[in-house]
Amino acid sequence: MNSSPAPYTVLITGASSGIGYELALGYLKQGARVLALARSEQRLAQLVAQFPELCLPVTVDLSSAEDSQRAGEWINQQIQHLDLAILNAGTCEYVDVANLTREPFDKVMAINWQGTLNTLLFCLPLLRRCKEQGRRAQLVGISSMASILPMPRSQAYGASKIAVEYLFNSLRVDLASAAIDITVVRPGFVKTPLTQRNDFSMPFEQTAPMAASNIMQGINKRKWLVQFPWPLVLVMRSIAVLPLRAQVWLLQKISRAQ
Ligand SMILES: NC(=O)c1ccc[n+]([C@@H]2O[C@H](COP(=O)([O-])OP(=O)(O)OC[C@H]3O[C@@H](n4cnc5c(N)ncnc54)[C@H](OP(=O)(O)O)[C@@H]3O)[C@@H](O)[C@H]2O)c1
Numbered sequence: 001m002n003s004s005p006a007p008y009t010v011l012i013t014g015a016s017s018g019i020g021y022e023l024a025l026g027y028l029k030q031g032a033r034v035l036a037l038a039r040s041e042q043r044l045a046q047l048v049a050q051f052p053e054l055c056l057p058v059t060v061d062l063s064s065a066e067d068s069q070r071a072g073e074w075i076n077q078q079i080q081h082l083d084l085a086i087l088n089a090g091t092c093e094y095v096d097v098a099n100l101t102r103e104p105f106d107k108v109m110a111i112n113w114q115g116t117l118n119t120l121l122f123c124l125p126l127l128r129r130c131k132e133q134g135r136r137a138q139l140v141g142i143s144s145m146a147s148i149l150p151m152p153r154s155q156a157y158g159a160s161k162i163a164v165e166y167l168f169n170s171l172r173v174d175l176a177s178a179a180i181d182i183t184v185v186r187p188g189f190v191k192t193p194l195t196q197r198n199d200f201s202m203p204f205e206q207t208a209p210m211a212a213s214n215i216m217q218g219i220n221k222r223k224w225l226v227q228f229p230w231p232l233v234l235v236m237r238s239i240a241v242l243p244l245r246a247q248v249w250l251l252q253k254i255s256r257a258q
Contacts, residue, residue: 006133009082011035011075011126013062013119014089016043018192019142022212023086028054035075037062037119038089062089062115072122081129081137084219087116088142090160092194094153105156112160116141116167124180131179139175140183140219141168145232147186148240149247152255172224181222187211188232200258204232 010027014020016038024036028051036044037058044057056078060071090112093104123139130137146154147161165184172182189195189202190211206214206229218226227233239247 006080007033008084009033009035009079010084010086011037011082011123012086012088013037013115014142015047016040018194018208019187019190019211019215020086020088021047022208023088023215024055025050026212026216027084032083033079035079037071062118063110065114065118068115068118068122075122076126079126081133082123082126083130083133083135084138084140085119085123085127086140086142086215086219087119087123087164088140089115089119090142090194092157094157095155097153097155105159108156108160112157113163116164120167127180128178135179136222137180138183138219138222139168139171139180140185140215141165142185142187142215143168145186145188145227145236148236150251152251183219183223184225185215185218186225186227186233187215188227188229203235204229 010032012020012024012027012034015024015034015036017040020038021043024034024047027034028047031054033054033056034051035056035058036047037060038044039059039061041057041059044059048055048057058071058075061067091108093107095104127137127139141164143161143165144157146158147165151158168182168184175182189205190208191205192208195202195205211228214228215226239250242250
């Protein structure tokens with residue numbers, strides 16, 4: 001029997017806004033079938049309106065294990081495999097160390113960590129099935145440049161991103177024979193609703209379309225680590241090689257100057 005190859009299929013979480021929205025647009029423009037996941041049905045509808053044939057919206061609260069499982073079951077009925085899954089949904093809350101509460105930790109971990117795990121649970125079997133199409137799959141985790149230094153007020157956000165990076169890097173070890181390539185992405189500052197509430201200067205800030213384009217280029221090259229923009233990478237990595245005492249001293253100075 002002469003069966004045509006299944007369409008290139010991409011799943012993107014957090015596709016209703018910012019980086020995820022631009023990634024979804026980018027892959028839709030390339031003709032991929034895109035499963036766009038987020039809570040906001042209305043904002044996902046904007047993607048569907050532009051690409052009704054290619055975009056499948058999935059309204060889901062990924063911080064809920066039950067809701068994610070329900071979404072995963074529905075997705076399994078719609079598609080046979082995934083070529084690419086980008087686990088991007090996330091949030092940021094800053095911690096007030098002088099008045100420490102659980103709240104920012106719970107909020108951030110609920111989506112950045114639990115949400116990533118909940119998505120992985122239903123994505124991984126679909127990525128494994130990409131092999132049946134004679135293609136290698138790709139799993140992408142969106143971390144942050146914040147993961148490489150102990151940034152001020154970032155105790156919750158930084159911890160969530162380090163957890164995600166560890167998860168993805170150790171998956172790489174165990175998935176060596178599964179034909180699934182893994183990419184970790186560390187964006188610098190990107191102009192999105194997430195960073196709109198930041199009350200400090202954001203050096204080398206990029207637009208969301210620029211960030212999406214950098215991420216897509218890295219994914220195309222099947223890079224293990226995608227970091228941008230390069231001037232910020234240079235600054236951050238130069239500080240990261242210093243002894244921890246020097247890193248903390250410098251970050252305290254920068255933090256006081258803000
Ligand atoms: N912007 C930056 O400077 C920057 C830098 C480094 C890393 N990042 C990372 O990049 C990713 C995207 O950030 P962004 O700046 O594009 O933020 P954004 O514009 O606020 O988008 C966040 C996305 O996550 C979705 N989301 C949040 N909670 C969710 C939940 N419980 N269930 C399902 N979807 C949920 C949101 O959709 P709904 O609200 O519709 O659910 C939205 O689509 C995040 O992981 C962030 O940490 C951003």
